Amino acid sequence: MAPPRDSTDTNDADRVREPIVSPYMPKYPDPMSNISNFKIIESTLREGEQFANAFFSTEKKVEIAKALDAIGVDYLELTSPAASEQSFNDCKTISNLGLKAKILTHTRCHMDDARLAIETGVDGVDVVIGTSSYLREFSHGKDMDYITTKAIEVITYIKDQGKEVRFSTEDSFRSDLVDLLSIYKAVDKIGVHRVGIADTVGCANPRQVYELVRTLRSVVNCDIECHFHNDTGCAIANAYAALEAGATHIDTSVLGIGERNGITPLGGLLARMYAADKQYVLDKYDLKQIRDVENIVASAVDVTVPFNNYITGYCAFTHKAGIHAKAILNNPSTYEILKPEDFGMSRYVSIGHRLTGWNAVKNRIEQLQLVDLTEDDAKTITAKIKELADIRPLSLENVDVLLRQYHSAKQTSNHLNVLQQYVNPDQLAV
Ligand SMILES: CC(=O)SCCNC(=O)CCNC(=O)[C@H](O)C(C)(C)COP(=O)(O)OP(=O)(O)OC[C@H]1O[C@@H](n2cnc3c(N)ncnc32)[C@H](O)[C@@H]1OP(=O)(O)O
Ligand SMILES: O=C(O)CCC(=O)C(=O)O
Ligand SMILES: [Zn+2]
Numbered sequence: 001m002a003p004p005r006d007s008t009d010t011n012d013a014d015r016v017r018e019p020i021v022s023p024y025m026p027k028y029p030d031p032m033s034n035i036s037n038f039k040i041i042e043s044t045l046r047e048g049e050q051f052a053n054a055f056f057s058t059e060k061k062v063e064i065a066k067a068l069d070a071i072g073v074d075y076l077e078l079t080s081p082a083a084s085e086q087s088f089n090d091c092k093t094i095s096n097l098g099l100k101a102k103i104l105t106h107t108r109c110h111m112d113d114a115r116l117a118i119e120t121g122v123d124g125v126d127v128v129i130g131t132s133s134y135l136r137e138f139s140h141g142k143d144m145d146y147i148t149t150k151a152i153e154v155i156t157y158i159k160d161q162g163k164e165v166r167f168s169t170e171d172s173f174r175s176d177l178v179d180l181l182s183i184y185k186a187v188d189k190i191g192v193h194r195v196g197i198a199d200t201v202g203c204a205n206p207r208q209v210y211e212l213v214r215t216l217r218s219v220v221n222c223d224i225e226c227h228f229h230n231d232t233g234c235a236i237a238n239a240y241a242a243l244e245a246g247a248t249h250i251d252t253s254v255l256g257i258g259e260r261n262g263i264t265p266l267g268g269l270l271a272r273m274y275a276a277d278k279q280y281v282l283d284k285y286d287l288k289q290i291r292d293v294e295n296i297v298a299s300a301v302d303v304t305v306p307f308n309n310y311i312t313g314y315c316a317f318t319h320k321a322g323i324h325a326k327a328i329l330n331n332p333s334t335y336e337i338l339k340p341e342d343f344g345m346s347r348y349v350s351i352g353h354r355l356t357g358w359n360a361v362k363n364r365i366e367q368l369q370l371v372d373l374t375e376d377d378a379k380t381i382t383a384k385i386k387e388l389a390d391i392r393p394l395s396l397e398n399v400d401v402l403l404r405q406y407h408s409a410k411q412t413s414n415h416l417n418v419l420q421q422y423v424n425p426d427q428l429a430v
Contacts, residue, residue: 032246036277039074044253046077051257053301067293069099081116091120124164132171168196173204188220202231206241213245225249235264254297268310288344322357352394358382370407398428
């Protein structure tokens with residue numbers, strides 16, 4: 001989406017160097033935490049296909065898979081091959097692309113599904129089954145003994161085929177803790193590669209996530225994957241809490257698309273992790289590709305990128321109020337935790353409105369190289385901008401007309417009269 005029209009790009013205005021040591025790292029390092037050592041399981045092509053508007057052709061899936069691979073995500077998770085013939089073939093096609101990311105498919109805890117998954121040639125299988133009383137009663141109707149026996153059978157089979165296998169409990173946060181720990185212990189004992197915790201209904205909060213993952217971390221040796229729905233707005237915070245507690249893998253989708261209002265968004269998670277350990281994120285992921293993949297997915301599912309989206313929302317790097325603008329122009333770190341250039345984005349300072357200040361206007365004067373205008377001139381013009389912007393906001397072009405008119409009138413000492421002529425922003429048309 002285009003940046004706001006009344007803005008000035010100030011990316012070259014960074015005047016103060018960043019401190020070498022990041023102030024955003026946790027103060028006391030926790031050896032169990034994986035904030036600086038996590039993997040992303042990108043599920044746009046599985047969870048994302050469960051988004052209301054999603055229909056991905058094979059070509060679109062390939063395009064999305066390649067774009068995600070270019071970012072450097074560790075895994076791509078694909079829709080179950082049991083879903084349809086095309087889903088089966090798409091698993092095969094994407095497995096054969098030779099991507100750097102490992103390819104997973106996602107299946108029920110069922111031998112028929114496991115056999116189909118192996119036939120597709122994927123690198124691994126994410127197996128899931130509901131363990132809450134809701135799902136045991138109203139979804140599959142199986143008790144914990146049956147689930148445990150079936151899980152062991154399915155995991156053993158997939159492992160015997162030389163594939164990576166993960167076992168996850170659906171609706172983990174509404175499952176009985178003893179049931180959960182017992183089944184995770186049982187599958188860990190037979191060498192499952194990862195266990196998964198899923199907040200299927202988006203009911204968990206970061207503190208609950210931290211406690212469950214920490215407890216699980218002390219019970220199993222294998223990796224721990226976490227999957228968070230966003231129904232109550234905690235999907236990114238929960239992912240972060242999970243990593244702090246010792247989870248190793250986080251599920252994401254582009255723009256967070258998925259069942260209902262979706263899951264942890266890839267861009268939002270990367271923003272959060274960049275704020276926690278910038279170097280790890282910069283070394284591992286190509287953040288400048290985020291915008292491209294979001295645009296591909298947004299157009300494929302017929303939505304626009306939200307105005308306030310992490311990183312790529314059209315105002316994500318726009319600064320407006322005069323107090324902010326002055327400080328940002330002196331040092332962008334004053335009001336930015338993310339550096340726009342690290343994400344291939346630009347910073348804007350918006351000046352054509354009544355919240356503007358003379359420092360921001362002076363900066364525009366410098367950009368336009370109106371060299372003989374003084375600070376007093378900047379203050380006088382700022383007062384005029386505020387007066388006009390009380391009628392309606394001005395575009396950057398409107399402001400520039402005012403600045404240039406004032407500047408040329410100053411050569412003949414007529415500048416104050418020029419300002420008085422303007423009583424309405426419409427007179428500043430280009
Ligand atoms: C929380 C999540 O997002 S989990 C992932 C969700 N993903 C999907 O559902 C993939 C797309 N799904 C589909 O294409 C279909 O639902 C299929 C092919 C998987 C199954 O289709 P159908 O056989 O027609 O069954 P239907 O969808 O009506 O019901 C689900 C069946 O799976 C069983 N089931 C549900 N969850 C599980 C599970 N985790 N493990 C084993 N069996 C399960 C149910 O008992 C039910 O079986 P039934 O034939 O005895 O009724
Ligand atoms: O397989 C998993 O861990 C998660 C499945 C899922 O999409 C969910 O429970 O919301
Ligand atoms: Zn889900």
